[in-house]
Amino acid sequence: MASYIETLRVRSKERIQVIDITGDVEAIVRRSGISEGICLVHLPHATAALVANENERGLINDIIRKIREEFVREGWEHDRIDDNAYAHLASSFIGPxxxxxxxxxxxxxxxxxxxxxxxxxxxxxxNVVVTVVG
Incomplete structure (x- = not known):
């Protein structure tokens, strides 16, 4: 079984932002030379998440709105340390x-x-770690 791993670096510009990385991940899969298998896309971060969904401006705005509604920015115990508990919570529920x-x-x-x-x-x-196994 062959495996290939590559790390993609992505820079955000906003506090909460949705960034389409599809093309970059597909390029990594091509470079892997693996034709049949599994691609794992992983964020080794506690305040970011990954989803597979439509990249449509209205839906992107809805996702951001829902995150802000569900994970308010105040009133969490962790905020005594970093003031970013909402980000940790959202990441925990959405997944890395x-x-x-x-x-x-x-x-x-x-x-x-x-x-x-x-x-x-x-x-x-x-950092987005992309692992292709096959």
């Missing part, structure tokens, strides 16, 4: 990783599925 099947050297995803990094405590640089 997504796995995709790889077939014929391409990620299998739905027509409207993009791989979206959700920055929750920006702006900052994030």
């Amino acid at each position: 990783s997504r796995a995709f099947p790889v077939s014929s050297g391409r990620i299998l995803r739905g027509t409207w599925q993009s791989i979206l990094l959700i920055e929750l405590d920006g702006p900052r640089e994030r």
Whole structure:
């Protein structure tokens, strides 16, 4: 079984921002040379998350709105340390990783599925670890 790992660096500009990394992940899968297997996309960060969903401006705004509604920025115990408890909570519920099947050297995803990094405590640089196994 072959494996390939590459780290993608992504810089956010906003406190909460959704960034489409689909093209970058697909390029890594191509560079891996693996035609059949699994692609794991992972954020080794506690205040960012990953989703697979449509990259449409209205939906992106809705995702950001929902995060702000569900994970308010005040009143959490952790805020005594970093003032970013909402980001830790949102990341915990959304999750830091997504796995995709790889077939014929391409990620299998739905027509409207993009791989979206959700920055929750920006702006900052994030590492996205992409592992392809097959």
